[in-house]
Amino acid sequence: MSKYPQTIDEIEYTKWETFAAFYDPLLAQDVDESNYQQWLADWSYVSRIAYEASSHTYIQYTLDTADKAATETYFAMLDNIQPNLRRAEQQLSEKLLTIDIDRADLQVPLVGMRSDVEIYSEANLPIFVELQKQAAEYNKITGGMSAELDGEQHNVSQLGQLLGSKDRAERERAWHALMGMWQANQDALNELFLQMLPKRTAVAANAGFDDYRAYVFRAKHRFGYTPDDCMTFHDAIEKVVVPAAQRIIERKRQRIGAAAFKPWDYVPEMSIIVDTDDGEALAPFAKQADLVATSQTIFDQLDSELGSYFRKMDEEAMLDLDTRPGKALGGYCSTYPLRKLPYIFMNSTGSADNVQTLFHEAGHAFHAFEAMHSQQFVHQQRANMEFNEVASMAMELLAAPYLTKEAGGFYDTAEAARHRIEHLEGIIMFFPFMSVVDLFQQWLYTHVDEIKSADQLDAKWDELWQRYLPGVDWTGFEGIRASGWHRKLHIFRYPFYYIEYGMAQIGALQVWRNSIADHPAALAQYRQALSLGGTKTLPDLFNAAGAAFQFDVPMVSQLIDLLESTLAELEAQL
Ligand SMILES: [Zn+2]
Structure with a gap:
């Protein structure tokens, strides 16, 4: 592969011209049954260069969201590289699909590729970039959140650790600090999501689908199952797992000697449930x-x-x-x-x-x-x-x-x-929460026309939450429960990526x-x-x-x- 760089350090990876110099000759090359394997190997190497640059800039950006240079480089990748890269990959896919390929280990990838080609829409490229920037906005809002507790500033992760405390009063204070942070950003998050929603609908329409769910099933290559199969799974969870989760909650409620389980005893979106064992919280390592x-x-x-x-x-x-x-x-x-x-x-x-x-x-x-x-x-x-x-x-x-x-x-x-x-226990407790997140999105993306305000989203989330996650006394905090979808980053950043779990x-x-x-x-x-x-x-x-x-x-x-x-x-x- 000597005609290509060995590392991304050798190239200006925020400029599309850099990659165009690799992709254009591949597009121009004559390819058929006799020579496609070498061509595919070259394409594969070129993809690796491009995705290496893409991963690297994303990693650097997440390591320090306050680093201006890293943020600019990441955004430059989003603006200059990603749409062009998708287009180039798309064109090469179309070229590959014209060849009669009998290698058995390429058949499943070709099915996916054929589907991607079918749902590809040029009009979606700028929308994907806008959606990625809005997803970054979610990171910015939530990554920058902090609250003072006992004279110290805490971020979401640190408050999460305090929520694992055995001291119920400390848990309660940490929960209030955490929820205060989310409540303070409620309007911004509602606004952000309601801006993302029509863009997702437009993505589906451009690709020729009636709704975003139908689009996602194709885009995510969900060829092995249907939305109905998801419903079968959710029904099984409601029948089998919800009662098992209730047994865990009841056991824990008795152990902490509380009249009722409270929201600071169980925080599903952070996979936190009160630790009722004797002794200190487990501290397996320091650094x-x-x-x-x-x-x-x-x-x-x-x-x-x-x-x-x-x-x-x-x-x-x-x-x-x-x-x-x-x-x-x-x-x-x-x-x-x-x-x-x-x-x-x-x-x-x-x-x-x-x-x-x-x-x-x-x-x-x-x-x-x-x-x-x-x-x-x-x-x-x-x-x-x-x-x-x-x-x-x-x-x-x-x-x-x-x-x-x-x-x-x-x-x-x-x-x-x-x-x-x-x-x-976490595995058991996860299934009902997963159902809430998936059912919420299944409903949301098939009822977009009816959604006029975030209140409707809150109401649906709350209905599902009470059905799948009963047994916790939320009296006085119903509003916080209803806006719980804000606290699940997948709903913002990775739509429909949850049933997979x-x-x-x-x-x-x-x-x-x-x-x-x-x-x-x-x-x-x-x-x-x-x-x-x-x-x-x-x-x-x-x-x-x-x-x-x-x-x-x-x-x-x-x-x-x-x-x-x-x-x-x-x-x-x-
Ligand atoms: Zn994972």
Whole structure:
């Protein structure tokens, strides 16, 4: 690939001319059955350069949202590169689709590509840029939020940590500080979302769809299921998981000796529920270096190859884990496709939850390593989100047996049991919240014409919340409950990206179920499935990992039973 740069340091990556010099010759080249593989390899390399630049500028921007230069570079990428890049990729896809290709490992990627070509609309390119800038606005509003509590300024992540306190009065104060911050930004968030909504509708219309949901199902390559299948899943959750979640809430209510569970005892959008164990809150590590060192030991024991991937990331400075002022919220795994390296971004504060997040993001990183090294072209490397999250969520469960100090982990036996109880209870508690987020969006994007004000959004969110998340006394705070959709960044930044988590958890729980019977065999299947990248359909990827692509009452019941019986065993170890 000597005709192309080896690193993005050699190029001016905020100028489209730089990439046009790579893409234009590919577009002009004569391609047919006899030579497409070399052409596809060149295209693949050029894509890697472009997406490396795109990832890099996004990562730099999220590391410090107050850094003006990094923000400008990121915006320059959005303005100058992204629309042109989409167009160039689109044109190359169209060219590829004219060729009769019989390679089996390209058939699934070609189905996706054909669909992308069908829904492509030139008119959408500037709208995507506007939407991305508005998504950045959400980051700016929420990343800049802080509140004073006990004489110190706290950001959302730090208040989240205080919400995990065992001191109920402290939790209550932290909750009020946090909700005060959100309430203060309520108008700005409503306004922002109501500006995004018609743009999303326009995107769907330009692509030839009646509504944004129909568009999203195609754009996200949801070929393996329909909105009706989602409804089957939500019904199973209502029948099976909501009662299981109520049992957890009731158990915890009794343990804290409260007459009623309050909003500061359970914050679904932050995956926080009161820790009712004896003793201090778990504090598995202090800083990034400790978290990395212990996790390294765990991954090494889990699988030497996975361990070597993690070591490589640390050596190549692909981990930024500690929270800092100005850092964007949340955690994610991105990739440097040219260097074939994943990158993990987190806001860790030393909690058990952070350990879980690192395992999760490491699962994504391992997926990237396996797919980037097993599949020849970038076009074959990316799986659907529903399976990407199997990679990450299964890793959270597969790493669990190594949490004890005995096995090289963070804790003594009782602490490890506490950590695992928190994690498994969290899995149960997540499903009903996931249903609220998905059902809210399913409704929202099929009723856009009727939506005149944010009050209607609040009302729908509240209706779903009360149906799926009962058992908490919100008296006096109903308005805060109703505007809860503000606090779920996916609704703003990644529309409809949520049911994937629920489906993937069903896949991950099956991998875990298999690992209880035979850990090495389940791990081997897991790695094999990750290495397939996007060369198989979603149901086939699930099957390769040892899981059925099934989301009905029998499946959900089987897995919830396993979770509840494991929880009972772990309770006995306390
Ligand atoms: Zn994930």
